Amino acid sequence: MSYNFPVTRTTHPKPRPEDETKLGFARFFTDHMFVMEYDEGQGWHDGRIVPHEPFLIEPASAVLHYAQMMFEGMKAYRRPDGKIQLFRPDRNVARMKNTCERMCMPEIPEDLFLAAVTAVVKEDADWIPSAPGTSMYIRPFMFGDEVSFSVLPAKHYKFMIILSPTGSYYAANDGGITTTRIFVEDEYIRAAPGGTGYAKVGGNYGGGMRASEKAMQYDCKDVLWLDAIEHKYVEEIGTSNAFFRINDEVITAPLTSGTILPGITRDSVIQLLKKWGVKVSERKLSIDDVFAASKDGSLQEVFASGTAAVISPIGWLNFKGEDYEVADTKVGPIAQKLYDTLYGIQTGTVEDDMGWTYPLGF
Ligand code: COI
Numbered sequence: 023m024s025y026n027f028p029v030t031r032t033t034h035p036k037p038r039p040e041d042e043t044k045l046g047f048a049r050f051f052t053d054h055m056f057v058m059e060y061d062e063g064q065g066w067h068d069g070r071i072v073p074h075e076p077f078l079i080e081p082a083s084a085v086l087h088y089a090q091m092m093f094e095g096m097k098a099y100r101r102p103d104g105k106i107q108l109f110r111p112d113r114n115v116a117r118m119k120n121t122c123e124r125m126c127m128p129e130i131p132e133d134l135f136l137a138a139v140t141a142v143v144k145e146d147a148d149w150i151p152s153a154p155g156t157s158m159y160i161r162p163f164m165f166g167d168e169v170s171f172s173v174l175p176a177k178h179y180k181f182m183i184i185l186s187p188t189g190s191y192y193a194a195n196d197g198g199i200t201t202t203r204i205f206v207e208d209e210y211i212r213a214a215p216g217g218t219g220y221a222k223v224g225g226n227y228g229g230g231m232r233a234s235e236k237a238m239q240y241d242c243k244d245v246l247w248l249d250a251i252e253h254k255y256v257e258e259i260g261t262s263n264a265f266f267r268i269n270d271e272v273i274t275a276p277l278t279s280g281t282i283l284p285g286i287t288r289d290s291v292i293q294l295l296k297k298w299g300v301k302v303s304e305r306k307l308s309i310d311d312v313f314a315a316s317k318d319g320s321l322q323e324v325f326a327s328g329t330a331a332v333i334s335p336i337g338w339l340n341f342k343g344e345d346y347e348v349a350d351t352k353v354g355p356i357a358q359k360l361y362d363t364l365y366g367i368q369t370g371t372v373e374d375d376m377g378w379t380y381p382l383g384f
Pocket of ligand 1: 094095096227260261262328329330331
C-alpha cells in the first residue's frame with residue numbers, strides 16, 4: 023500500500039546547530055514531525071507532517087495519569103555519497119509490535135510505519151549531520167489520549183515521530199569512543215518478571231530516575247541494574263544492554279526472564295561476535311563474579327550497546343562508592359572493533375554483508 027502524507031511546512035525554520043561535533047544527545051530538534059491519530063473502529067488515520075512545535079493536550083488524557091505509552095529509538099545515517107539509510111528498521115517494527123501487545127495499544131502495520139519514518143526523515147533530511155560519530159536520532163512514540171480516568175486501554179491514540187541531529191549519548195562528541203563510570207544499583211530495581219521490562223515504555227525509565235540520581239552523586243553516567251528477585255545478577259544499563267568480557271567469553275543477560283529490553287544493537291553485537299568466532303553467551307552472570315574478575319584481572323571489557331549508546335565502553339563499575347576497574351580502564355579491542363564495524367555499516371563506510379542497512383532512496 024502506498025501512503026501520501028500531507029505536509030504543512032514551518033514558516034519559522036530553526037537555526038541549525040552551529041557545530042556538528044558538539045551536538046550531544048537530543049538537544050536539537052528538526053523543523054517537522056509526523057503525527058497520526060487512532061480511533062477504535064476506524065484504525066489509524068490522518069497521518070501528516072507538521073511543524074515541530076508544542077501541541078495542546080487535554081489534561082484528563084489517559085497517558086498523563088496512567089502512562090499508557092510506548093516509544094522506539096532508531097537512527098538515520100548519511101552515507102559518504104550523501105544518501106540516507108536506516109539500520110534494521112524491521113527490528114523496531116517487531117519490537118514495537120510486542121510493546122503494543124503488552125500495553126494493549128494498537129499496532130502500526132510495518133508499511134505504514136516505514137512510510138511515516140521515510141516521509142518525515144525526507145522532509146528534514148538536510149538536518150542529518152555527517153561529522154564522525156553523528157546521526158539523526160528518530161523517536162517514534164505513541165500514547166493514549168482518550169479523555170478518561172478509567173484504568174482501561176484508551177480508545178484514542180496519537181502516534182508521532184520527532185527527529186534530532188545527535189552525537190554520542192555518554193562521551194564527548196569527538197567522533198570516537200571513550201570509557202565511562204557506571205553505578206551498580208542494588209537497592210532499586212528496573213523490571214521484574216511479568217512486568218514491562220522487555221517493552222519499550224516510559225514507565226521503565228521513569229521508575230529508574232531515583233537510581234540515576236544516585237549514580238550522578240557517585241560521578242557515574244548511568245546505572246547497571248541487577249535482577250529484581252535476588253539483586254544479584256546483572257541485567258541492563260539505564261539506556262542500553264550490558265556486555266561483560268571475562269576470560270575471552272563475552273556475556274550478556276538472557277532475554278528469557280522478560281526483564282531485558284531486546285536491543286537491536288544487542289542482537290547485532292551477538293551476531294557480529296559469532297561471525298568473528300568470539301565466544302558469546304546469553305546467560306546469567308552475578309555481580310560478585312564481575313567484581314571478582316575485576317580484582318583478579320580477568321575482567322577484560324565491559325560495554326553498553328544501544329541505539330543511543332551505540333557501543334559505549336565502561337572503565338569503572340562503582341558499587342557503594344568503591345570503584346571496580348575494568349582492565350586498564352581504557353577502551354577494549356572488542357568494543358572498539360564493534361563500534362568501528364557497526365557505525366561503519368550504519369554510515370556506509372563498511373560493507374554491509376549482514377543485510378542490515380535500509381537505503382531510503384534519497
Ligand atoms: C535508545 O537507545 O534509542 C533509547 O531509547 C535509549 C534512551 C532511553 C536514551
